[in-house]
Amino acid sequence: MVAITLPDGSVREYDGAVSGADIAASIGPGLAKAAVIVKIDGVARDLAHLVDCDAAVEIVTRDSDAGLALLRHDCAHVLAQAVQELFPGTQITFGPAIEDGFYYDFHRKEPFSPDDFAAIEERMAQIVDRDETIIREVWTRADATRFFEEAGETFKAEHVAGLPDGVEITLYRQGDWIDLCTGPHLPSTGRLGKSFKLMKLAGAYWRGDPAKPQLQRVYGTCWRTDKELRAYLHRLEEAEKRDHRRLGREMDLFHIQEEAVGSIFWHPKGWTLYRTCETYMRRRLEAGGYDEVKTPQLIDRGLWERSGHWEKFREHMFTVDDEHDRVLALKPMNCPGHVQIFRQGITSYRDLPIRMAEFGSCHRNEPSGALHGLMRVRAFTQDDAHIFCTEDQIVSETKRFCDLLMSIYRDFGFEDVVVKFSDRPEIRTGEDAVWDRAERALVEATDAAGLPYTLNPGEGAFYGPKLEFVLRDTIGREWQCGTLQVDFVLPERLDASYIGEDGAKHRPVMLHRAILGSFERFIGVLIEHYAGRLPLWLAPVQVVVATITSDGDEYAREVAAACKAASLRIECDLRNEKINYKVREHSLAKVPVILVVGRREADERSVAMRRLGGKKQEIVALDDALARLAAEAAMPG
């Protein structure tokens, strides 16, 4: 007898060894049909896997997240089979499920083209129609290696050879096609369904290593039903509409052109948004006890050598020569400059902590392939600051920073912040005892700030542990903006010191920190987060006054002047166009408030106030409208 315990706690007994499929069928035909794999004592297995002793069994259905991930993995296999049937000589490598779909990396001399997708998809559908049974087989390492070598599958052979001793080597067979895989898989290809679509082609390195051969990666998406697939494709279209590069053009915020790749031409409206962010940050930093400074753009190579950047960061630095052949570098970071200010005069322990802030314009020669709109640029401005403090002050300064950061994120409309804690990397400087203290202090401070965090093991900077603050936008994408890094190394390298209570020289600790990260990137995130519909205080044009007929021109000018006097950013639309047209145009331009004025409004000194996205308008007395808008447009903080 085999006793099977189901997730609801009920126990079923069977005469002998029983498969997951049998168990599902014994519970009900609906479950049998929806079942994709089973979990036996928590371990994922094929439905055909026989359970021969008492166990806890969970039937995983296609409706679950795990079930969907399985479908995607199977879809990758079906893709690989289709490709090998259509393009003999193509080698298979890996093909995992990923968010929203899957990919498979192939090796083939000739490039694939998106034009091949239709034929591949058709063949995939045929493989699903064939309903090939998927069979798990356990092979010896020698057999598997020989098999893949003889098949010309050098990547698979290499992978088998590299598997650790003692692991079970399993191959999955579907029809004539076979792949090395740990599984589990569907019982047959027919269970996959056809709600999949090949999406794009890309290059990828074998084992992620640029020194190794380049593979061709085919991305696909796969869902349970056609309805889900359509919904996903629709979601992609919506995401494209909030792409900051597109909105940047549509809203006339900025542009980039090929004579200045990686740098931003800010247009008046975009620069207004930028300056609003800057003014807000300056205010928050001042209130937060920071002193603002400005340090040189061009600094002699010697300082970068001393700071360690010349060694670690050389290929990202732009340099120029002066007439004495002296090499100057455009600063990629502000820290060495800040240390120079710190070093002027003598600092007492009584002066610490010193919080030195700079809206630091930096240049980094990013690889061309990394550039991406505002998100990844070569010229950017950080809301940078360095806190010079004692080791004892790390906790309180970190907590203080976390509080400021969360408060600022909230003002910008971000509530969902992921904190990642990166601890010591393999290659690092500094004694372990110092790392112990630094990591402990960071953890303690993060806890004190009440921030839950995830661990990023070994991802810290070489000089110290760090916190990364990742914003999640309205459609769930993550953007790393803020950071806090504990640094014991730079004060040493650049010989920063303070006089302690004991009258002796001591090294300060430096906390490198940023909240927005860079203005450019943060504005990109803001645009995408709000899909261009910025809150009133950030909107470059807050109010448009639009007339219905030219009779209203005079009153409209008066309204506009009153708005301006109330410090609202306003445009006045007196054009000879219909009100429908004006409303549509300013709505598409994402202007938050339209004040429509016609005869009636002029007579009663009111405005018809229309909110972006709203269906109705509200007649408000002019003075009330001004008071309300001015209050709403006030900068937070």
Add this chain to the structure above:
RNA sequence: GCCGCCGUAGCUCAGGGGUAGAGCGCGCCCUUGGUAAGGGCGAGGUCCACAGUUCAAUUCUGUGCGGCGGCACCA
């Protein structure tokens, strides 16, 4: 940087070895209207750059530059 795709009007895109096309936008005119596109006329192009093939190249080939999507990178 690597792989693939792409580069035609301000924008979105069609076209194709021999006077360059559409919609939107822009300008002018008509229209003075009540909350997401009123009508007419018109202007606007080094078809990314350079080289090659050709009687002839925006179109074909090569190289470069740039964009997009990934990969790698993100100190």
